[in-house]
Amino acid sequence: MASLKILAVDDSPTMRRIIVNTLKRAGYDDVTEASDGKDALAKMKVEQFNFVITDWNMPEMDGLTFVSQVRSLDEFKDVPILMVTTRSVKDDIIEAMKAGVNNYIVKPFTPETLGEKIGQVLKSVGRS
Amino acid sequence: MMDKSIRVENSTKNIHAELRHLADSISQIIKGIRVAQEPIADSRNKVPQATEQLERVTQQTAMATHRVLDMVEAITGRDGEIETQMKELRRVLPSTYFRNNSRVKRIVERIGVNVSANQNDAYAIMDALQFQDITSQQVDHAISLLEQVENRLKDVMVGLQLDVSAESDVKRKERAYDPNAHFSSNSNEQSEVDKLLHNLTKEKQNN
Numbered sequence: 229m230a231s232l233k234i235l236a237v238d239d240s241p242t243m244r245r246i247i248v249n250t251l252k253r254a255g256y257d258d259v260t261e262a263s264d265g266k267d268a269l270a271k272m273k274v275e276q277f278n279f280v281i282t283d284w285n286m287p288e289m290d291g292l293t294f295v296s297q298v299r300s301l302d303e304f305k306d307v308p309i310l311m312v313t314t315r316s317v318k319d320d321i322i323e324a325m326k327a328g329v330n331n332y333i334v335k336p337f338t339p340e341t342l343g344e345k346i347g348q349v350l351k352s353v354g355r356s
Numbered sequence: 357m358m359d360k361s362i363r364v365e366n367s368t369k370n371i372h373a374e375l376r377h378l379a380d381s382i383s384q385i386i387k388g389i390r391v392a393q394e395p396i397a398d399s400r401n402k403v404p405q406a407t408e409q410l411e412r413v414t415q416q417t418a419m420a421t422h423r424v425l426d427m428v429e430a431i432t433g434r435d436g437e438i439e440t441q442m443k444e445l446r447r448v449l450p451s452t453y454f455r456n457n458s459r460v461k462r463i464v465e466r467i468g469v470n471v472s473a474n475q476n477d478a479y480a481i482m483d484a485l486q487f488q489d490i491t492s493q494q495v496d497h498a499i500s501l502l503e504q505v506e507n508r509l510k511d512v513m514v515g516l517q518l519d520v521s522a523e524s525d526v527k528r529k530e531r532a533y534d535p536n537a538h539f540s541s542n543s544n545e546q547s548e549v550d551k552l553l554h555n556l557t558k559e560k561q562n563n
Contacts, residue, residue, distance in 0.1 A: 239532060240489040242421050246482055249429065253479060285493065285532040314490060314537040316545055318552060325556050332553060334545050336486035339479065341546055 232346075233275075234259045237268040237282040237294065238312075243335075247281060247312070250339045254346070265294025272304060278355075279346070284313035284324070292327050299328035308349045312337060393518045396509055403506035407499045414492045421488040424481065431478045435471045442468060487539050496533035503528065 236247045236259055244261045251259050260275065262268035264286040271277075280298070284291035291311060298304045311329040315321075321332055330349045333341055350356045442464060446454075454461040513520045 238489075240492065242418060242425070242485060243489045245422070245425055246486060249425075249432075249479075249482055253432075285534050287530045287532045290532060314493060314534045316549060317536065321549060321552055322556065325553070332549055334549050335490065336483065336539060337546070338483060338543075 232256050232258065232279045233277050234279045234281060235262060235268060235271060235277040236260070237262045237265065237280065237286070237291065239264050239283065239286040243283065243312075247342075250342055253339060254343045256346075265289030265291060265297070268294055269297060272298070272307075277307065279349075280307055280309045282309060282311055282329075284311060284315050284320070292324060295324070295327040295329055306353070308353050308355070310345055310349055312342075389516055389518075393513075393516070396513055396516075397518065400506055400509040400513065403502050403509075407502050410495050410499050410502075414495050417488055417491060421485050424485060428478045428482045428485075432475055435475045435478070438467070438471050442471075490537050490539045493533035493537035496531045497535045497537070500531055500533075 234251060234256055236244055236251070238244045238247065238261075241263075244263075248259050248261065251257075260271060260277070262271050265282070266289040268280070268282065269289070272280075282291045282294060286294075289297075291313065295309055295311070298307060298309065309329045310331050310333065311324050312333045312335060313320075313324075314335045315324075316334045324332055330352060331345050333345055347356065445464070454464070510520055
């Protein structure tokens with residue numbers, strides 16, 4: 229099991245809690261929460277994370293803007309990002325991939341899907 | 357000469373009658389507008405009440421969901437403790453104990469199976485609670501539609517020169533939601549996304 233410091237970004241406290249619990253169950257104990265893109269960027273600037281899980285629809289700064297901003301900054305451009313959202317329209321997925329997400333999960337998700345996707349992302353960036 | 361003056365007089369009478377008719381119609385329209393004013397203003401004033409009620413639905417559902425999450429976390433925490441205690445039991449008992457006590461062995465194994473099943477069920481409950489995020493987005497969408505209706509009613513009132521001074525008391529918050537959010541337990545949706553991701557990755561590699 230890779231040791232990961234994960235940042236979970238979602239405006240819904242319910243979803244954050246479910247994601248944190250699901251990650252803990254999968255063996256990922258080091259998880260920090262952020263309530264939107266702005267909060268997440270602020271946390272990334274003071275702490276080093278090596279995996280980000282983000283929602284799309286959030287106030288202040290949405291997930292897509294957050295991903296674009298992360299990718300535009302040299303220090304974060306290689307951080308693996310997994311988007312977990314209700315948006316399942318083809319054009320949205322294409323847009324998210326163009327913005328720089330490594331993989332994409334549609335809510336509601338199963339713990340198995342989350343575990344598999346984290347594994348796939350880590351493998352794709354050579355960290356499995 | 358005589359005929360001409362009669363024709364002018366008749367025309368004047370006709371015009372007069374038409375003007376009176378027009379005045380009556382305008383008067384009727386004004387009465388109609390006055391009658392319409394109340395329901396339009398009333399409908400507009402009720403929108404904030406409706407949005408407030410919908411907000412409360414989201415808040416109460418979130419509270420109930422968190423209460424369930426508290427309990428699920430307590431259950432999984434206790435199950436984890438039982439698993440640790442059972443491991444401890446196996447560690448402190450002599451290695452021959454279970455071999456010589458097959459009935460106790462069966463009971464301990466059964467406890468392990470039940471604990472594991474309880475944990476799986478508890479996590480399944482937790483997964484199902486994702487509905488709360490999805491329904492809150494659906495409610496946010498409904499609230500946004502109501503706010504649009506409120507704005508249009510206001511425009512109608514301004515157009516009819518009615519009193520629009522009564523502003524909504526509810527401070528409008530920024531809403532971030534997916535208008536198409538839906539709760540689907542269909543795993544095909546993720547499979548379709550995965551197919552698309554696979555094709556996009558392939559295309560990227562080929563370019």
